[in-house]
Amino acid sequence: MPVPRPPIRCGIIGTGGIANAHAHALTELGGRAELTAVAEIDPARAADFTGRFPVPAVYGDAEVMLEKERLDLVHICTPPKTHVPLAIAAMRAGVPALVEKPTALSLAEMDELVEVEAETGVPVLTVFQHRFGPAAVRLRRLVSSGVLGRPLVATCETLWFRDDAYFDVPWRGRWEVEGGGPTMGHGIHQFDLLLSVLGPWTELTALAGRLSRPTDTEDVSMALARFENGAMATVINSVVSPRETSRLRFDFEHATVELEHLYGYREADWRFTPAPGHEDLSELWLAGDEPDLESGHRLQIEAVVDALAAGTEPGVSLAEARRTMEFAAATYASAFQGRPIGAGQITRNDPFNRSMDGGAVPWAPLKETTA
Template identity: 55%
Template sequence: MQTYKVAIVGTGGIAAVHADNLARTGGRAELVAACDVDQGRLDDFAGKHGIPATYLTLAELLAGAKPDIVHLCTPPMFHIDQAIECLEAGVHVLSEKPPALSLADFDRLETAQATGGAQFSCVFQHRFGDASAAARHLIGGSEFGRPLVARCDTLWYRPDSYWDLPWRGTWNAEGGGPTMGHGIHQFDLLLHLMGPWEEVTAVAGRQARATSTEDLSAALVRFRSGAVATMINSLLSPRETSDIRIDCEYATVELSHLYGYSMDNWTVTGAPGHEDEVTAAWTSRPLEQGSGHSAQFLAMYDALDAGRPLPAGADSARQTLELAAAIYASAFTGQPVRRGQIVPGHPFYGGMDGDGLGTRVLDATALNRTAVDTAV
């Protein structure tokens, strides 16, 4: 097993999660460098995590540290250009979500990967761990049966002060609100467990928060299998939970947690007459490793060792990003959106705001609500 040289770009809050989890990989990774535009923050981060080399620009890091893998922990608007710079230099990329602010930007990765011979992966850590692997194996199989109906809710709470950072809550910097920046982890896991989606009908609104984007979206998603799922992405929910429930022919699979899960967060229930078979199938699978960044890091190293495509690579990450784009497109046009419909020339291909349509719809809704409140 190879030990990989890793560098972290961006030393804000999520970077500490990466550094801490890299230390839990049993020597599979060596954290050789960090990069940030803020020298003081960079020095503090490097000192805390014992990082030997620091750089103020990505170009200097790539030339000086020569890492095998770069972890992008910068704000969302920087992800795609930084990923392309790394890939063209032949360095693998693990990018925090969202991987890009639009499908148009994301599709630039294909040329960059071919140019440098390196691979892109997105941080979708909920896919990893034993319980997720067990559920993915069993859903659609003979013991659990095919999936029929599901729900996927990211019900979180963020006060107005959350948007004090100037890049938060803007289409140009984050690409959207909770659909892009928060719920994307949970519905990525839903897609990982249930397979390709086919059509979505959605609504989105700015109910209460000081943001330019939505603070709530809700969607009805139909999958290729015929299954149907409801989905809510909210920053308005005081009792925070992250929930997935998938009802199959013979079993219900449930996951309830907040920002990460262990085995205890999963519940599997057999249909009447199938209890023993369902329980036996679930407990026969390995159920020890929890989810989290370190689980994804280890899966990435195993793939590189074996010469396999990276897990959570560009193709599957694009499916998740396309669903986010379709939710916005449906919400702001009032029409269902099918997978594959958002292509070059479509207003939502170049951005989740749909060439300003999203802003106009959200602003009009907010004005109408204000008018009603004033009248009352």
Template identity: 60%
Template sequence: MTTYTCAIVGTGAIAAAHAEAVVQSAGRARLVGAVDVQPDRAAAFGAAWDVPAYASLTELLEAQRPDLVHLCTPPGSHLALALECLAAGASPVVEKPPVLSLAEFDRLRAAEAEAGVPVATVFQHRFGSGAVRLRRLLAEGVLGRPLVASAHTLWFRDDDYFAVPWRGKWELEGGGPTMGHGIHQFDLLLSILGQWTSVTAVAARQARPTDTEDVSAALVRFESGALATVVNSVISPRQTSQLRFDFERATVELEHLYGYSDADWTLTAAPGTPDVLSAWESGPADTPSGHTAQFTAVLDALDAGRRPPVSTADTRVTMEFVAAVYASAFTGKTIEQGEITEGHPFYDSMAGSGVPWLDAARSVR
């Protein structure tokens, strides 16, 4: 059995989920080091997980030469760190959002191709057994055509949450809940419904002291003909994460908050389709969504010599969707898939040609 060595960069809250995933791998992976810009925090994390702490990624890479490096830092630092990992022959496992723009993402893909070392993005909701089952039944034709869907991430973050210097800033976080919160739910939606073709969206700053939006909503068309709504909010006191898929032969619904198990899914069969329910109730075993589920899939892929999920090809579909939401919201136009390319205002920044409320504030000054 191959044992993969792993390091963690950025020892904030989400780092514990990554460390736990490695520990839960039953010897298939082991932690060999951690890095944080705050030495005391790195030392505390290292002590908690029994690994050495390093002053920089450069020092860690030289000392340990890890197979995988989990990037758990703020989004604005992801690209530079991932490029350094690739140059050293280590595979970056990058928390969402992976980078700040499509331009940065294409730089990452080019470096990945040059290094011959794969990159994986953390979109852990793809890997719970409910999502695995849903994709399988759709592919097998059990559910019929997808017709209507929704992905609503209705969360609450108060003003203190945005007091952290990098939050709510386009140049540091890349966007608001469209980029950093709802991305998990609509990535799952996209992984099930396939290629989107157009987006018509709105976004606003309703209540929070941010440069970015605190709510967005989009209407989406897919190659299959399906239509979907996607809502992303951090101003909703009753928090919930909801997905709904209406197929020809069934409605499938998921409601949870930050992670789900099979108990959070429901299926309602259309009249006269009893086989749908029995198909839904057949395997796989209940596996909660989460970092452990995705990391297991990453290890399985590496053992088999395959590119680990979620690949940069998969992630680019989601990142282009994010850019399309902002482009549509800030220009008032419907954005077609493939429209945002080099030279487009929203290729280099999710803020694109300008953010209405920031432009209005500048004009007053």
């Protein structure tokens, strides 16, 4: 009989709302993972969290936790501005980090993470859980096999609603703390899934505006994108849409594949329509025997835990996350500069490399930038 592997020892930094999803996921993995420590600067919030999820050790300082605990994985569930310094601290401590989106606030910060990862050999992963739903995995497999034909047209819509009170939280809607509006904080999950299916993008043209909400950032953005394989896509991100929905549609040569959900999908949220003469493809779409699980944190965290236990490479890597982050940066750069932006065009000295706003937000005073 195979020898049981010891559980992956996990720590969580930050015990706000999203940490609950991580803790729930860990509790559902049976003996494969265990939550052994948390770090939280707010004692009351830490007490509330550990009342729901008993944890052997609680720290008020993340670096102390990383130093004292023997961890195999740390979940970073703090506001976006803190993601990079905490991820670097984890790498320096030899602990792989799973970071909530966005991984960083800028491409420059992403490249800093890449450098430290290369130096330490310790990975940083990003939470993009919609990649891990069974139907998304199946779709990428069918695309890779070529049976659907070439991808031609796609649409990606994150049409959500956040009222003014939502932005009362100090770090929301501020470039320097959250990195951007719905492009960075809401729609990024959907267009990351789009990119995981269509592959590398080559050029985009975008618009962005602050139409209604009391924010420094945009509350709506729209992009037209072209991909290396020739496909073309539209991407819309909004927090001013009363009937909320998240929609993706892929038109291939031989089939259309559609998804409509809100914050997580199941099998019933997908629709497969074969092109005339290709009706047999429906059988391939329905052939999967995967359990019908929601595309939430549990599936990605399970995949990460299993990969760490097996010594294989877990997802989503910094290289993949950077491509998604670059799509966001190019959306802002195109919208604020009024021109198309190509992949790889935002280089080291570009202001949109240093911050998503590029010091060029049309509804705010221009920032002073340094070369």
